[in-house]
Every structure is written in structure tokens, then in C-alpha cells.
Amino acid sequence: MIAELFHYLTTPCSWRMRKWGYLSESIGISSRYRRCQKEWQPHLSRTQEKIVQFLQAHPELRSVLFCGSGAGLDIPWSSRELQRFERIVLVDLIHPWSIRWKGVKDSRMELHSVDLSGVIEGVEKGGIFPEPVIDWSPKFDLVVSLNLLSQLPIVPLEQMERRLPTASEKELTRWAQRIQQSHLEKISEWGKFQLVISDIQEIWLNRAGEIVERQDPWYGAHWFDPEEEWEWRISPLGESDSQRSKIHRVGVSSLSGRLKLSEIKGHSELGN
């Protein structure tokens, strides 16, 4: 509790990030990790393993951008493959102290605070379903989207629902899809190669282990067919609910090298 308060008071970030809950969520992820390490480790190890396998298959890569780096729990820091990189850039809204400290010790690392949803400023200015805008055009050998895609629309949707209580489910869903689509477009511009690791399904189980609810973190779109998928036991019984536990199905895709808009399957649904 004291540690959480310390991080809340001292982690550098804007007033808006505090008010909209991004800082609390970031601190919450690290605290949950400490409580649920045993349940989370298989997912974190699998994520790291997929990144390492990609780096092994592409020994020529020298610069990498990690989007949604957070506490960096899912980055394979100790792998030999990451050692050869000359530039390691981490992007998130919140960079916890642990990662800032790592950055101080490793001159190859850069930390950038960028809104990867592209809509926070538009929402702040009073926009209604603003179009994602990201005024940043870096170039990297590889861009990894790190358990981020499903997270991007969550807070903007909460803000928009508060601002516009009459918004229809369809309008909100389309906007959420647009935010996710824009992220996939951006990473295809920024990197020669992309690797996307994302939740593909959220599942609630009762005490008997039976499925009682499913949620779709892609809001009805189908962004890619995962090359591999696994389970993240994100919230064991008692963690966030005394009667239910939650697991995420997580999938990985290299988006087959260069991504073209027409190849994003969800794209056509947005025009309807």
C-alpha cells in the first residue's frame, strides 16, 4: 500500500493521466503481477519466447520499438538476441520507476511517452469520436505491439460514454475498432517488421470452472488469425471477484511482414 502510494505520488506523468486512471492502472498491473506471479508467469514467458523466436529468425534487426512497454514484464531482457540491438525504444503513457532505472543503466534504451490510441488529445478538446492522430513517425527494424491492442480503446470509451450518454453501442464499437485499426496501420508504417501480441478473447469462469461470460477485446473486428495462442490466467479466483476467475486468450501474429490496409480483415466492417 505504501509502495503504491509512493509510485502514485512520484511517477512522472501528466495530471490528465492521473485523472483518467492510466497511472493507477499501471501501478495496479505491477501490484497484480506481484500477487499473481505464479498464474501470470506462463503468459509472460510465452510472450518473451515468441519475441526471442522472431529475433532469432531475423538476425539482421538492430532497432526495436516496444509499444505498451509498461513495466516491461513481457520483454525478454536477458535474452542474447536482445543484446545485439543498438536501439531499444519503449513507448507507453506511463513509465514506472523500475523501467526508468533500467533505462538509466542501458544507453541503448530510450523512453517515449506517446498516446498510442491517438485520441486522448481529441477527447480532451471536447471532440466527439475524434479520429486517431499520432504526430510521430519513427522508423524501426521491428515494432512489437505488446499486450496493448485491446487496451487502447478502454479509457477513451469510458470518457466518451461519460461525455455522450446518448452514444449508441454501434457508434462506440466502431470508434473502438477505428482506434485499433489505426494502431495496426501505424505500426506497419513505423517498422519493417511487426509482431503483435494481443488478447483475443476474455473469459469469465465460475467457481466450478465453467464459462459464464465471454468478452471480445476486438469489438467485433477480426484483425488477424493468430499464428499461435495461449492462456493468460489474469485474475484468479478472489483477485477481482470472489465468485469468478478471468482468463484471457492471447494470440501472436507477425502480420506477415508488411501490412497493407486491405489485408486487415476488420477494415471492411468499418465502412458499413
Ligand SMILES: C[S@@+](CC[C@H](N)C(=O)[O-])C[C@H]1O[C@@H](n2cnc3c(N)ncnc32)[C@H](O)[C@@H]1O
Ligand atoms: C496490459 S499492459 C501491457 C503489459 C506491459 N507490457 C507490462 O509488462 O507491464 C498495457 C499497457 O498499455 C499502456 N497503454 C494503455 N493505453 C495506452 C495509450 N493510449 N498509449 C500508450 N500506452 C498505453 C498501459 O499504460 C500499459 O502499460
